[in-house]
Amino acid sequence: MSQQVRKRGKKSTTPIENSNNIIDETYLIKKKKVTIQDNTKENELKYYIVLSFITALAFYLRFTKLGTPDQVVFDEVHFGKFASYYLERTYFFDLHPPFAKLLIAFVGWLIGYTGKFKFDAIGDSYIENNVPYIAYRSLSAIQGTAIVPIMFMTMKTLGFQVPACLLASVIVCFDNAQVVDSRLILLDATLILSVALTMFSYCKFSTFRKQPFTQNWWTWLLATGVSLSCVISTKYVGVFTFFTIGLAVVHELWILLDYQKGLTLQDFSKHFLARLWALIVVPFIIYLFWFYLHFAILIKSGPGDAFMSSEFQETLLESPLAQNSKQVQYYDQITIQHKDTGSFLHSHDHVYPLRYEDGRISSNQQQVTCVDVDNAEQDPNNQWEIVPIKAEDDGKRGKEVNTNDIVRFKHVGTGGYLLTHDVASPLKPTNEEFTVVFDEKIESRYNETLFRLRLSVPGSSPKKQNQKKKVKTLATDLKILHMDTVVAMWTHDDELLPEWAFGQQEVSGNKKIQDKDNVWTFNKITNLDKSDPRSKYIPKEIKTMPFLKKWWQLQGLMFHHNNQLSSSHPFASQPDSWPLALSGVSFYNNNDTKKQIFFVGNVVGFWLEVCFLSIYIGIVLADQITRRRNYHLLSDKARSRLYNTLGFLFVGWSAHYFPFYLMNRQKFLHHYLPAHLIAALFSGGLAEFICSNNSRDAVNVNPNIKKFKMTLLVGLASLGIIWFFFYFGPITYGDTYLTPDEVKARQWLDIKLHYAK
Numbered sequence: 001m002s003q004q005v006r007k008r009g010k011k012s013t014t015p016i017e018n019s020n021n022i023i024d025e026t027y028l029i030k031k032k033k034v035t036i037q038d039n040t041k042e043n044e045l046k047y048y049i050v051l052s053f054i055t056a057l058a059f060y061l062r063f064t065k066l067g068t069p070d071q072v073v074f075d076e077v078h079f080g081k082f083a084s085y086y087l088e089r090t091y092f093f094d095l096h097p098p099f100a101k102l103l104i105a106f107v108g109w110l111i112g113y114t115g116k117f118k119f120d121a122i123g124d125s126y127i128e129n130n131v132p133y134i135a136y137r138s139l140s141a142i143q144g145t146a147i148v149p150i151m152f153m154t155m156k157t158l159g160f161q162v163p164a165c166l167l168a169s170v171i172v173c174f175d176n177a178q179v180v181d182s183r184l185i186l187l188d189a190t191l192i193l194s195v196a197l198t199m200f201s202y203c204k205f206s207t208f209r210k211q212p213f214t215q216n217w218w219t220w221l222l223a224t225g226v227s228l229s230c231v232i233s234t235k236y237v238g239v240f241t242f243f244t245i246g247l248a249v250v251h252e253l254w255i256l257l258d259y260q261k262g263l264t265l266q267d268f269s270k271h272f273l274a275r276l277w278a279l280i281v282v283p284f285i286i287y288l289f290w291f292y293l294h295f296a297i298l299i300k301s302g303p304g305d306a307f308m309s310s311e312f313q314e315t316l317l318e319s320p321l322a323q324n325s326k327q328v329q330y331y332d333q334i335t336i337q338h339k340d341t342g343s344f345l346h347s348h349d350h351v352y353p354l355r356y357e358d359g360r361i362s363s364n365q366q367q368v369t370c371v372d373v374d375n376a377e378q379d380p381n382n383q384w385e386i387v388p389i390k391a392e393d394d395g396k397r398g399k400e401v402n403t404n405d406i407v408r409f410k411h412v413g414t415g416g417y418l419l420t421h422d423v424a425s426p427l428k429p430t431n432e433e434f435t436v437v438f439d440e441k442i443e444s445r446y447n448e449t450l451f452r453l454r455l456s457v458p459g460s461s462p463k464k465q466n467q468k469k470k471v472k473t474l475a476t477d478l479k480i481l482h483m484d485t486v487v488a489m490w491t492h493d494d495e496l497l498p499e500w501a502f503g504q505q506e507v508s509g510n511k512k513i514q515d516k517d518n519v520w521t522f523n524k525i526t527n528l529d530k531s532d533p534r535s536k537y538i539p540k541e542i543k544t545m546p547f548l549k550k551w552w553q554l555q556g557l558m559f560h561h562n563n564q565l566s567s568s569h570p571f572a573s574q575p576d577s578w579p580l581a582l583s584g585v586s587f588y589n590n591n592d593t594k595k596q597i598f599f600v601g602n603v604v605g606f607w608l609e610v611c612f613l614s615i616y617i618g619i620v621l622a623d624q625i626t627r628r629r630n631y632h633l634l635s636d637k638a639r640s641r642l643y644n645t646l647g648f649l650f651v652g653w654s655a656h657y658f659p660f661y662l663m664n665r666q667k668f669l670h671h672y673l674p675a676h677l678i679a680a681l682f683s684g685g686l687a688e689f690i691c692s693n694n695s696r697d698a699v700n701v702n703p704n705i706k707k708f709k710m711t712l713l714v715g716l717a718s719l720g721i722i723w724f725f726f727y728f729g730p731i732t733y734g735d736t737y738l739t740p741d742e743v744k745a746r747q748w749l750d751i752k753l754h755y756a757k
Helices: 027-031 042-065 076-088 099-110 133-157 164-173 176-180 189-206 215-232 236-256 265-297 320-324 547-563 603-626 636-662 669-691 703-727 729-733 740-745
Strands: 333-338 345-353 366-371 383-387 406-411 419-423 434-437 450-457 478-482 488-496 507-510 517-527 585-590 595-599
Touching: 042 164, 076 099, 076 133, 076 176, 076 740, 099 133, 099 189, 099 265, 099 434, 133 164, 133 189, 133 669, 164 603, 164 669, 164 703, 176 189, 176 595, 176 669, 176 703, 176 729, 189 215, 189 236, 189 450, 189 669, 236 265, 236 547, 236 636, 236 669, 265 547, 333 366, 419 517, 488 636, 517 729, 603 669, 603 703, 703 729
Parallel strands: none
Antiparallel strands: 333 345, 333 383, 333 517, 345 366, 366 434, 366 507, 383 406, 406 419, 406 450, 419 434, 434 507, 450 478, 478 488, 478 517, 488 507, 585 595
8 A cells, every 4th residue: 555545643534523514515615616617507507408308207207198097096095085085074084194185185176076986996997987087196296206306406406416416316217116106196206205305405404504594594494394394294104204304403413512613502502493493393383284274174074983082073063974874772673784795684585495506505594695776675675673682672662772782683574583503604615604583493592693783993903893882874884793603794796696595695604703894884774753853853063172182182093003004915015125126016907908007116226226325335334444544545525425415315215214124014115215215316426426536645537537437327327227117117007918928027036916827
């Protein structure tokens, strides 16, 4: 090692110790000198020409074929539904804060949509239901497009040259996962745009750090706070963005606390309070505002009522459903409707055949089926009298039915009692047969006629399911559990009974009582007399509840149900598979056209990011080791760029990625996209760092060499990223039929695509 490189006895100046910012000192000095080539009008023009070009590409990739497919895709079933509830002002419950959902609903309101379509099932047609889905998707496409130029300007603000800005932008612009999430009615485009705005605003704020409390300083500090609020108001994973900015702020305040900076404690307190106000208080106030708007809009009773306390429910107007809902009492004759299929519980004076087609023997007793008919209450065969158990049967009417009650059901049409027993059902041999038993057998089979009414609240705890609550028609979701054999009454329409049952739906006892399709409602009371007070509608008294009390209650429920998302999912994945794009999610598949949308990252871009992240760790370790031996290989400018600018981005990626290892809830590839965004910024920056001459003793280096190396690296990387994007384009846009061989050619490690056979 030459003496020029090895310098012993010289005290080095560590950039981390002398800089209180993510942007290195040298760049800030250069920025102020209008005579430096980088800030000439000609160089600025290059930035904006490339910026315009990459923005146009982002716009094209996200808006092209935006109407394909014209059906409900993946989680559009949730967020489109929530927009409809907002437009109808009907209360609902969701795990995520309201900001992004309010934006979607605002688009619907702008174009005059009423929200009549409820996005009930994946695959439902938008065209047939006259849904303005392109307007909804355009919101995501606009946000997804805006992410790319904001990234470019972030890199420019950090002092990187045009090729580095371009590489960072290309990685996200042509990423298949980012494009898919920017073309559908989802929350992710809003989340990622908010993260990008936060990074840009804080970087911009840092350029004015030597002009504290000026207008520009305050503008960009507050812009950072507003952007942070948008992140956390979209999804709670936005806390990772707070953590990223928080670490940078703590580092900056730690430097300012140094007495050598010449700040008095009073001046330091001003800096601390300014950041506390702009980055904590203001974001929290904005965060609360979205919840205030949420409660102000959702004033009608709706599907979210069951999650909230009775005190909260008293603040809501009754919906048409609630107005028609009646308290069920014993000896009421009711129709019972299956929630999933919409069919009504039915029985008739026909028996099961002694032997089924497969040779199995039945009970040869009266059939119990389900029928899909209009005006079901007009047929006594669809009517059931709800009767109390003997111990509580005083023969008097007027006693209310509650959830968790044990009851019996008497068939109005034939006079028998509903029963299930340990006999295999006709179509599902693993399930139990339902039948009707008559007076002469009731005494001996009494226990087999007992059913418990279990409250059904999706995702709720057993304690909540076992609570006692008044049973109302239309409004109370129930699981009807058999006391003797512990099965749930269930029906299905995927296969109908043969001609001996007139092609009606089978009713059977499902041993998997937690299945979500075991749910029934009491639809209508058919023997309600006009003299009965229940026949008259009396508007309920609307009560008030303090906003903060509402917010606190909802906040607790949101966190609780978020933590309950631990069930398995066929496309759930672990964080270790995300950086290398080893996992994906099936968003859409059409069995008729054999087209599909599969959510997966651009493998070239993802792997490139991992390479740069690994190289960075190697460079930092090498620098630390050599400096321990007093070898100062990097210049002060290079070390400042390595530890401050690139270090900030590396910490940002880590803060958005590693915390997922601590979570027990369901995780999917889309959780990695904010980290992927920051990794793209980091990759563009490190690419320029590698291609630059960062040696302490560099003199008279030909700048054309740096430009050539950077142009070659960016060109090759961009070609690979763009090629992969278009190669996977058919399963990104879901617009092209692929043969099984073409599908197989796109299989990537553990990714399992549809129609590969």
